Amino acid sequence: MKQLLFAAKRMMIPMQLLPFLLRTTPARLRRWMIPILPIRDLQVAKKLVDVMDENSRSILEGKQAAIARGDSAILEQIGRGKDIISLLIRAAEKSSAEDRLSEEELRGQMNVMMFAGTDTTSTAMSRILHELAHHMDVQEQLRKEVTQAAAHGDLEYDVLNKLPLLEAICRETLRLYPPAITASRQATRDTVLPLGIPMTGKDGTTITEVVVPKGTIVHVGIKAANTRCSLWGADALQWKPERWLNPLPSAIADADIPGVYPKLLTFIGGARGCIGYKFAEISIKVQLAILVKGFRFEVSDKKVAWKLGQAEAPTFEGKHMLPMVVSMVSHDA
Numbered sequence: 479m480k481q482l483l484f485a486a487k488r489m490m491i492p493m494q495l496l497p498f499l500l501r502t503t504p505a506r507l508r509r510w511m512i513p514i515l516p517i518r519d520l521q522v523a524k525k526l527v528d529v530m531d532e533n534s535r536s537i538l539e540g541k542q543a544a545i546a547r548g549d550s551a552i553l554e555q556i557g558r559g560k561d562i563i564s565l566l567i568r569a570a571e572k573s574s575a576e577d578r579l580s581e582e583e584l585r586g587q588m589n590v591m592m593f594a595g596t597d598t599t600s601t602a603m604s605r606i607l608h609e610l611a612h613h614m615d616v617q618e619q620l621r622k623e624v625t626q627a628a629a630h631g632d633l634e635y636d637v638l639n640k641l642p643l644l645e646a647i648c649r650e651t652l653r654l655y656p657p658a659i660t661a662s663r664q665a666t667r668d669t670v671l672p673l674g675i676p677m678t679g680k681d682g683t684t685i686t687e688v689v690v691p692k693g694t695i696v697h698v699g700i701k702a703a704n705t706r707c708s709l710w711g712a713d714a715l716q717w718k719p720e721r722w723l724n725p726l727p728s729a730i731a732d733a734d735i736p737g738v739y740p741k742l743l744t745f746i747g748g749a750r751g752c753i754g755y756k757f758a759e760i761s762i763k764v765q766l767a768i769l770v771k772g773f774r775f776e777v778s779d780k781k782v783a784w785k786l787g788q789a790e791a792p793t794f795e796g797k798h799m800l801p802m803v804v805s806m807v808s809h810d811a
């Protein structure tokens with residue numbers, strides 16, 4: 479998945495043609511053209527998309543077969559029939575022919591979710607572990623919080639979701655290192671955007687708003703909004719989970735930030751905001767709670783470089799990885 483994002487990033491200029499090609503050529507022709515175009519990244523992207531599609535196809539077939547075999551077969555499946563794909567298959571079966579999602583559309587949904595949900599979540603996990611390795615005191619506090627909460631067995635959803643330090647660590651990492659640093663939107667009508675901070679024009683006049691005509695592409699600076707000193711304070715660029723354990727500065731508390739996630743644009747907002755944010759949040763918390771309870775993460779002597787594809791990914795000597803020193807935690811009293 480990461481390779482796909484990096485390949486797409488390197489093809490930024492030819493990709494500008496994509497909307498035009500989508501409008502003017504059938505999918506079959508586009509696929510036929512790819513092997514003859516001398517763009518290496520395009521061949522890489524095609525191969526990766528085919529792998530993703532093949533995976534979706536085999537998962538979908540497995541789910542459909544289990545649903546056809548009946549309840550006991552469904553219970554053996556990951557998600558036990560409550561996962562989104564099983565729900566979509568069942569909904570499709572109950573819908574009229576004209577409303578029904580076709581096989582291709584179901585696979586399309588799966589591909590989008592895998593694409594949108596995998597690297598975003600794994601990047602956030604990498605960032606959290608990296609920060610915890612640089613802040614061993616916070617890591618120890620988190621281990622204590624999780625271990626105490628799990629003293630009587632498995633952590634229930636509600637308990638896990640309310641652990642204050644775990645929550646603060648997730649929020650702070652998603653604030654400072656949003657996996658998607660920008661998003662684009664197209665204005666559906668003429669509008670005027672007020673500026674939070676006025677600007678001075680070339681002729682010296684003060685500009686307090688910007689006219690946005692219908693059709694304009696607007697790039698939303700997710701990371702810029704999440705780390706703005708005038709809102710978050712002078713320490714906006716520092717990783718400080720404790721900021722979420724205390725009342726937020728009034729500038730940010732009072733700011734109207736239309737994110738689905740309070741005060742952050744990490745999952746953006748509005749009708750096309752991230753539909754997976756709750757899932758992402760709980761899966762990060764589950765993974766983190768299990769990992770930190772069982773293992774200690776320390777910085778290694780290998781220099782990690784964070785490279786921007788669509789999401790920022792850790793690399794070492796050009797390979798996607800996050801070298802760390804990991805040891806088991808002893809829970810003997």
Ligand code: HEM
Pocket residue numbers: 590591594595596598599602656657658660661662744745746749750751752753754755757758
């Ligand atoms: C930390 C994890 C995640 C982050 C930071 C994140 C962030 C975002 C952002 C910024 C968008 C808007 C992209 C755009 O319009 O350009 C988006 C869209 C989307 N996300 Fe997430 N996401 C995360 C995890 C997930 C997960 C786990 C899923 C699914 C299981 C998911 C499914 C989607 C889908 C389907 C969309 C497209 C929604 C639409 O266009 O209507 N995301 N996400």
